Amino acid sequence: MAEKTIQIEIKRQSSPDAAATWEKFELPWKPGMNVISAMMEIASNPVNAAGNETTPVAYDSNCLEEICGSCAMVINGKARMACSALIDKLEQPIRVQPLTKFPVVRDLAVDRSVLFENLKAVKAWVPVDGTYALGAGPRIFPQQQEVAYPLSNCISCTICMEVCPQFNDATGFVGAATIAQVKLFNAHPSGKVLKEERLRALAGDGGVQECGFAQNCVQACPKQLPLTEAISDVTRDVILQQVKDFLTV
């Protein structure tokens, strides 16, 4: 009896400037396979469907339990985490390609450092570094924790940015993830010391105003962050800050 196999097609690119090509693979089926384990299978025997020897596929991944945010890629046309994309639940041939809005490094590995730059631009941190111990932080009430916790679940996978029609070269939109982190750190009793700076940063070109409210971010987010609610709340704060600055500064 012929062994059960799976069909997978991967968009490959040997370097940032090389042309992309699709390569087909036929792999032996194993129970509980996901897209990452399929690529591990290729790495262990790098032969494509035509029987030619090829190179193992390059991709980012780490935790394999949808918590590190590394393995976002476009699978069967949708941006999602490869580790939680179970082979048995996908239509074959499975077509895997890198995220389309980030520069490709090689194969499925992309450079997502724009998110890191954006988080730095809005100072998405609690500024407590110093030369002496500041003691215990302020108390955070459970009601505040319940607002903050879902926002703290962001894994920086950039899927919200990939699926956003406004996140592109023309707008240079900052994306939902960064705006949600502004809400998180502005809500923090110590982090809110930078609240005004964050809100002013988000009124810059590419800021909150570029959101078109297509709501793809909140649909696609693998961690179910309340992204549209965060954008709405933060935009109100940005508007109020702009009005306040206009009248007082």
Next chain:
Amino acid sequence: MATATQPAGSDRKLAGGVEPLRAGKGSSFLWRKLHSLSGVVPIGAFLLEHILSNFEALKGPAAYGAQVKFLNSLPLVRVLEIGLIFIPLAFHALYGVYIAMRGKGNVIYYPWAGNWMYMTQRWTGYVAFAYIIQHVIRQRFMGVSLPEHPGAAFAKVQMELSNPLMLAVYAVAMLAVCWHFSYGIWLFAAKWGITPGERARKRFGYVCLALGIGLAAMGLASLYAFVGPDYKNAPADVAPATSSLAVPSIETYAYVV
């Protein structure tokens, strides 16, 4: 939040891809918010006035003429027209096209309700833009000048709508404009942080839906008044129905006598 692919603080230029946030720089925030606000006030307010005024057509040519006369008797009416209609409308339309052209629609890949609405807001905007250009040229600046001859308003519109093609254009544009306005109100509330919560947005969505359907129904009913059997072949100019406010001028009398 672990995304560092190089040591923090390094100022490496990104090789291609989307540019990072230009924190606090530029003026697009102001223009974008003015665009959003102008759609509600004054343009949205004007749309409500326009649809309500057109609804007078159901009472016949005299009542319709009286409404046109009333609007043209408002103080500083030409200043109002330019400052609260022409300039905001031109800005909203042109900046709107600029916004729409910078978006990168992906509804083929992500066919979700919000994404469809995002696209529809752009398509209805284009339809409204094209329609309004011809509407203003043909009804405001061509043919009988209505500010001087308010009584001719009904006949002028009736003449335009006697062409089945124009009637279809008006009906489609009426639906597109009402859609654009009612979803625009919803977007305004969502994007200005008035309805941040999911349930609040859903509730307000029903309000906007009712508003949109109501306005579209009123608009289409007004169109019917011009083409229906009640006021066939309206006279070229009528004395606008009189009220204590509007006394018919000698000029309009001349047409009747």
